[in-house]
Structures are given as structure tokens and as C-alpha cells.
Amino acid sequence: MRTDVKHTLRVLSSYIYKTIFDKDSIYPHVLLRDYARGVIEYAIFKGMTDGIDPKLVRPPYKSKWYEYIPEMDEINKYNFDYQSEDLKKHYYAQNTIISSMTTEYGRGISGYGDFGRYVFQSAVSNWEHQFNDSQVLSNIATKKVFELGYDIDLHGKYDSYHVGRYDRHDHAIERIGKKYQWIAFHELLAKLSDKFPMSEIDWSYDKSTIDEIDFDKWLKTIELGDYEEIDSVDSLEKEEVAQEKYEDDESGAQKRKYKEIPYHGPWNPFVRDIDPTLLFITQKNKDSNYYQAKYTIPEDNLNDWVHDFETIPELKEIMFVDIRENQNFMLLSSHIKWERRKNNDDYKNREELFIKTTALLVPMERVKYYSQHKKVHDHSYRNHWESSYKIFAYEYFWHPSYLDYKNEVDPWDEEIIPTTLEYSWEKGYDNSIDGSVGYLMPSELLVEQLGLAQGNEGYWTDQDGQVIAYDIAVEGYNTGLIIEQKSLERLMERNNLAIIWDVYISKIGENQLHEWRLVTSLNDGQIEIEYKYDEATWKLHD
Structure with a gap:
């Protein structure tokens, strides 16, 4: 899944197809099938297959069930x-x-x-x-x-x-x-x-069926327990009562119902362990704050500092990132923290400045509207960014595992376009990596519109091999997805889009916490605050 060498991929996928899938019975090992299929799916995606029937590569497969079940x-x-x-x-x-x-x-x-x-x-x-x-x-x-x-x-x-x-x-x-x-x-x-x-389990209930149940009679047939003070079912919603006794019941009032779901691969149920597309086993620590030198928490007047919005880093120092020679980058989504402690164990009495950014794309003419809209805050506050632990690092954004994930995620708003997705892989049971591995990556729209492909882990390059986007965490810094500024600006211009950031800021000092939330935008190359909330104006518009 990391190669574009057509001849090699074509030969390998053909060999795997003939050895594993072009048979009457497919070898019964759920992970072997998954790994073998991944190579062929990638070859199909790249248009490098000859004589391969995709239907044979994808479930359902055929195998022989066990002769008997032991007692x-x-x-x-x-x-x-x-x-x-x-x-x-x-x-x-x-x-x-x-x-x-x-x-x-x-x-x-x-x-x-x-x-x-x-x-x-x-x-x-x-x-x-x-x-x-x-x-x-x-x-x-x-x-x-x-x-x-x-x-x-x-x-x-x-x-x-x-x-x-x-x-x-x-x-x-x-x-x-x-x-x-x-x-x-x-x-x-x-x-x-x-x-x-x-x-x-189908947790939906047929209300017409529930209405036919004699709930008063049914309640008398069960062990009331917490319901012993209930004179009639009128004091409860009928659906709630039905859910309390969803198991098979002698009265037949409510039975457990099931609905069939398709099996597409071992990401549901999730039994994958090794991510074979990942080549490193240890990720660099994310302890180093890339922005450390751009701000210093003051030593004195901490009570005033905690409540003072003006004493934060300049936003342009955060959003514009000069990290690679001859390229200008812009920050999309991030976690940034400055912290000071008297000793490592004194967490409670620490001084801290924390900034979280979540970048979203919206229609150019709707910047003002979304800067005050609850949906933007919900997208940032509830998720930060979308994340999945079931998809291999190099399966974005084409593999069936990603397509399944995409179908399961409810869009927040047709006009709000995420810029960020997180790859995450836990250590699991195989000990193939030390601890968990994860990094942010550009969203599907950015990858498709800019013609990007993942080179080394976490680095997304264009067709000329130039690095366009990556998470600075892969270099040992804090989490921070950055993107080449001119590429992003061209994309926004083509699609009549604007970028906004939901920015959360908190300060801790003198055992106090104060929070702000901003919605900022890019306007003529400058970062502008569109709307600011603090603890007194936190209530958001629906």
C-alpha cells in the first residue's frame, strides 16, 4: 500500500489472487484474508490489475463449517x-x-x-x-x-x-x-x-406493537422491584417500560429483536491487531512544544494574568508556521500547552496556558454566520477532529474500511467541511509497536483536491513529491497539523471556501481557571477574530 511501482504491484496482486482467492474454498483465517485483500484492493484502486474479479476478493467467502460442536x-x-x-x-x-x-x-x-x-x-x-x-x-x-x-x-x-x-x-x-x-x-x-x-440488537421499537400490549396486566406478571410504588403504567412512558423488560418474557410483552448487518471485513467486529502498512514501531514523544519560545508565562501578578485575555500569544505567531525552508505553512488543528511547575509532582499548583485549534472550511459568504453558530462549537468541542482506530495508516481514503467508517459518521452540516482526521493505532496484543501510535492528517477533501498521497508516515506530498501537509507531532513536537499556505489558498479560491478556526484558550494559575473561545478567520493574509466568547457569554446560538 506504499508503492506506485506498477509492475511489482501487478505481479504481487496477481499472485495473491491466484493463491488465496481464486479457489472454491478460501483459507479460513480472518486476518490472512484481510492482509491479502488489502494488497489487491490497493492494486484495484491504482488500476493495476489484470484478470482479477473483485467480487472474489471481498466477502462473503466460502469455507467449510465444523463437522460437529463439542459439548x-x-x-x-x-x-x-x-x-x-x-x-x-x-x-x-x-x-x-x-x-x-x-x-x-x-x-x-x-x-x-x-x-x-x-x-x-x-x-x-x-x-x-x-x-x-x-x-x-x-x-x-x-x-x-x-x-x-x-x-x-x-x-x-x-x-x-x-x-x-x-x-x-x-x-x-x-x-x-x-x-x-x-x-x-x-x-x-x-x-x-x-x-x-x-x-x-435492534433497539428500535414498533410503537404500534407496544400500544397493543396490556401493560397493566404485564406489570403484574413481573417482579416489580423499583416499580412497586407504581399504580399503573401511565406514570411511565410505554417505551421505557418496554425497554426495562426487553428479554424474552413469558407474557410475550417484549422480545429481544435483531437486525442483520453485513460483514465487510475484520474492522467490524474489530479484531485487527498489526497494522502492516506502518513501518516504525516507536513514535517520537510529543512532549516538545514547537511554540515554546513564542511565549513565556509571567512570574508575577498571576491572578491578573489568569483573567487577562490580552496576555496571550499573538494569533499570527500561532497560525503561521515557518518550519520548512522555502515554504510557508498554516496551522489547521492543534493542541498547544505552556506549563510551569515548582516540581514535577506539583500538578495541582501549576501555571498553564492551553490553546486548542480546530480548522473548518465554510462557504465564503457564510463566515459571519458560522462564527456565531453552535454547530461550529459542537464540532470542535465534542470531537476536536474525527478519529478512527480501525483503519490502517495507508488505507485512507480509498479502502473499504475507510468507506465503512465514512458511511457511519453523521455529517454535522453540509456546509461545514472538516480539515482534519486522526489516525490512531493502539498497542493491542501483538507487541508490534511500543505503546500507541497516532497523528493528524488532512481530510479527504484536502487530499483529493490537492492530489496528495502519504509518503513517509504522516507526511502528505503532492504529485511533485513536495510536502504539503503533516502533523508536527511526527517530528516530536506537540500535536499540530500544518498545511502549505498557497496550496490551501488555491483550493479555497477554486471552491469559494473560507477557513475558520474554533479556538479554545484556557489559563490556570493561583488555583484558578479562566476560559475563552474564539472563532477566527483568514482575511487578506491576516488572522482576524470574528467572535469571542468568555465565561459570561458562553451560551451559543442554535
């Missing part, structure tokens, strides 16, 4: 008796697999495994309509662990003696048995998605 008694036979005189210490490793694969309530009220509950059960919950008990599916995968070749005499000593106990969130060294659990889990997910439709 719990069969799984229990894999457990060694701790009281047995013949028990060897490393046999505990096999019992660990059984315990780890147990889902919530899989063996009663307690005793679930972290993997069974938080990984396995979470992923298969979209098939609970067909398999009400997730332990049934876990039994299939558990049996598969041993069918694949886990051998207590071959692997048990390593799992018992060489993989010590560690933090449940630190997965640097995993049991061999855990590796088999992952393989069985990913196989089962592949077969599930092939054989059975995904579904989710």
Missing part, C-alpha cells in the same frame, strides 16, 4: 486433575488454555478467562442470534487448539517455566498455547462470517 464434557477432558498423583507441574499449562478460553458465565457465575471474555466473546457477540451461548463457539476453538497440534509434553514446559506471570496488558512474551488460541480464534471468526450473517 463441555468433551472440553473438560482436556483438563488435568490437580489432585492426581501423576500430575506433572508443566501440565498446568494445558489447564491454563481451558481457563483462558472460558467466556463469561461459560462455566457458571465466575471463572472466566480474560481472553475468553474480553477478546473472544466480544468478537463473536454479533452472532449471538444464532449462538446464544458464546461458550459453544469457544468450545469449538478450544478443541481446535489441540487439533492444530498443541502438545503438553512438547510445549508445556516452555509455557510453564519460560513465560512468567506479567501484567495482563503486557503481551511481550506469550504462551505457545496462547498462539494456538489466536489461530483457532481467527479461524473460527472466518468460518462464522462465511456461514452465518452478523446481527445486532
